[in-house]
Amino acid sequence: MASFDLVVAGAGIVGLAHALAATRRGLKVAIVERDLRARRSSVQNFGFVTLAGQAEGVTRSRVLRSRDVWLEVTAAAGIPVLQRGALIAARRPEALAVLEEYSQTPSGSGCKLLTAAATRAQFSSASKGIVGALHSVDELRVEARDALPTMLRWLEEAKGVAVHRNRAALAIEANGLATDAGFIEADAVVLAPGSDAAAFAPVLASRQKLHDCRLQMLRLRAPSVKLPAVVMADLSLLRYEGFATLASAAALRERVHAEQPKHVAAGVHVIVAQSADGSLVVGDMLRGRNDRPLDGRLPGGGLEAPSRCVARPARALDRHHQRPWHEHRVRHRRGDDRGALPLSHDAIAAPSEWVVRWAPLIRPGGVVLDVACGSGRHARWLASLGFEVEAVDRDPGLFVDPPEGVTVRGADLEDGSPWPYGERRFDAVVVTNYLHRPLLPVLVGALEPGGMLVYETFAQGNERFGKPSNPAFLLAPGELLDAVRGRLRVLGYEDLTVVEPRPAAVQRVAARRD
Numbered sequence: 261m262a263s264f265d266l267v268v269a270g271a272g273i274v275g276l277a278h279a280l281a282a283t284r285r286g287l288k289v290a291i292v293e294r295d296l297r298a299r300r301s302s303v304q305n306f307g308f309v310t311l312a313g314q315a316e317g318v319t320r321s322r323v324l325r326s327r328d329v330w331l332e333v334t335a336a337a338g339i340p341v342l343q344r345g346a347l348i349a350a351r352r353p354e355a356l357a358v359l360e361e362y363s364q365t366p367s368g369s370g371c372k373l374l375t376a377a378a379t380r381a382q383f384s385s386a387s388k389g390i391v392g393a394l395h396s397v398d399e400l401r402v403e404a405r406d407a408l409p410t411m412l413r414w415l416e417e418a419k420g421v422a423v424h425r426n427r428a429a430l431a432i433e434a435n436g437l438a439t440d441a442g443f444i445e446a447d448a449v450v451l452a453p454g455s456d457a458a459a460f461a462p463v464l465a466s467r468q469k470l471h472d473c474r475l476q477m478l479r480l481r482a483p484s485v486k487l488p489a490v491v492m493a494d495l496s497l498l499r500y501e502g503f504a505t506l507a508s509a510a511a512l513r514e515r516v517h518a519e520q521p522k523h524v525a526a527g528v529h530v531i532v533a534q535s536a537d538g539s540l541v542v543g544d545m546l547r548g549r550n551d552r553p554l555d556g557r558l559p560g561g562g563l564e565a566p567s568r569c570v571a572r573p574a575r576a577l578d579r580h581h582q583r584p585w586h587e588h589r590v591r592h593r594r595g596d597d598r599g600a601l602p603l604s605h606d607a608i609a610a611p612s613e614w615v616v617r618w619a620p621l622i623r624p625g626g627v628v629l630d631v632a633c634g635s636g637r638h639a640r641w642l643a644s645l646g647f648e649v650e651a652v653d654r655d656p657g658l659f660v661d662p663p664e665g666v667t668v669r670g671a672d673l674e675d676g677s678p679w680p681y682g683e684r685r686f687d688a689v690v691v692t693n694y695l696h697r698p699l700l701p702v703l704v705g706a707l708e709p710g711g712m713l714v715y716e717t718f719a720q721g722n723e724r725f726g727k728p729s730n731p732a733f734l735l736a737p738g739e740l741l742d743a744v745r746g747r748l749r750v751l752g753y754e755d756l757t758v759v760e761p762r763p764a765a766v767q768r769v770a771a772r773r774d
């Protein structure tokens with residue numbers, strides 16, 4: 261396998277942007293994408309580079325830079341820019357006041373305020389209730405579901421990026437990326453798996469306070485509506501910081517909260533974009549990962565009523581063609597979207613790279629036993645992948661606030677009491693940094709057919725590095741292999757010295773019951 265300067269995991273927009281930046285520096289780049297073609301947030305979105313209302317400072321300068329990169333890439337790769345500009349239509353006088361104030365700021369100086377009549381002249385589908393609008397000219401919109409694959413092909417063909425489709429990144433190692441179809445050597449790895457970031461790097465994700473949320477969207481067929489630009493409305497003025505922090509926004513907020521409390525609580529923000537096929541994409545409602553769709557429970561069907569305010573589509577809409585959909589995205593607690601994670605090795609040391617590497621072979625949705633679970637680093641991570649986890653430890657109090665899907669049991673596994681799980685069988689048994697030799701045959705026997713044993717602990721030689729140094733806790737050469745020989749099929753075995761998360765002599769095995 262050729263070696264690279266950079267390998268990028270994930271071919272969403274964040275992965276592609278990093279790959280592009282690296283090729284500009286003359287680096288040799290590979291991209292690994294789990295799907296045949298990207299089908300997550302980056303192709304489900306509005307494809308909209310939004311300028312109006314972005315917060316001054318870092319956010320706005322990043323958006324301006326993004327727009328320049330998009331302009332360059334769309335021209336070079338032959339990606340059509342479908343719309344330019346945005347029309348922010350005010351339905352309430354308080355919203356118009358916000359637009360007026362914004363137009364006086366440095367960011368708003370290039371925007372034009374329109375009267376109600378001028379708005380309707382430009383925008384024939386505008387609702388009668390509109391009292392004026394702000395026309396911003398700098399926005400761009402592409403059809404994301406076409407733009408992303410085109411950009412990937414362009415990177416491959418014109419920029420020489422090696423693209424591995426249908427291939428999953430499993431773990432970052434010191435000299436590259438482990439994937440389900442072999443190792444890719446690289447000096448640096450960019451991890452851009454979108455909402456799967458927490459599964460890859462749970463410690464880092466929790467340190468950065470990432471959380472997963474959903475956007476609920478609607479696609480409407482509206483043959484008679486022709487939008488001149490992307491359209492936003494009153495509720496958006498409370499979402500975008502550049503508007504929401506203006507003095508005049510207080511009055512708008514008060515009125516909207518009084519008139520549309522359910523929409524505000526549901527995080528509805530109105531933005532309507534017209535796709536190349538003429539349909540309207542209406543968004544969005546920000547929901548927690550596990551929240552149920554809200555459509556039926558909001559006045560006017562959630563997104564539909566607010567969209568009617570800006571595009572008068574009540575008659576134009578063919579109700580049979582409306583359907584809501586959801587897409588996950590990762591947000592920072594402070595509210596800004598996060599892209600690639602700046603990975604440091606200490607961050608990826610938990611969960612153990614050995615567990616991460618073999619977890620994809622555990623039956624999806626299966627039950628995993630986490631032995632000597634401690635504070636639950638593996639149980640939490642496995643639960644986040646959708647496994648049901650039984651976690652056992654002599655001191656269950658170490659596992660604070662176990663997540664849904666994890667059952668914690670307190671049991672002393674070394675005092676001669678009966679094995680707490682009796683005849684129960686598991687789809688996997690995971691053990692790290694723990695050794696009580698009499699348990700080894702019990703753990704092997706606790707596997708269902710097809711079940712995986714994923715075991716990693718300290719080995720003889722570790723005394724050079726510190727604790728544990730007691731031979732009772734250190735594996736003899738080949739001891740894990742001996743424990744499974746004749747009973748399980750060995751898929752992977754290593755006996756080595758590692759440097760991360762700290763120098764240690766370890767032995768590890770991944771083995772399956774046939």
Ligand SMILES: Cc1cc2nc3c(=O)[nH]c(=O)nc-3n(C[C@H](O)[C@H](O)[C@H](O)COP(=O)(O)OP(=O)(O)OC[C@H]3O[C@@H](n4cnc5c(N)ncnc54)[C@H](O)[C@@H]3O)c2cc1C
Nearest residue numbers: 270272273274294300301302305306307308429453454587
């Ligand atoms: C409905 C919606 C509307 C939006 N509208 C806009 C908008 O108009 N403008 C805007 O700027 N932003 C918008 N956003 C936000 C924007 O789409 C996201 O911030 C962005 O797409 C995130 O890109 P990403 O590359 O991080 O993630 P993703 O698009 O999720 O890409 C991650 C990729 O990584 C791959 N992957 C995951 N795990 C692995 C693995 N183990 N190995 C290999 N590959 C893996 C996935 O298959 C996927 O292709 C919107 C988001 C949503 C959901």
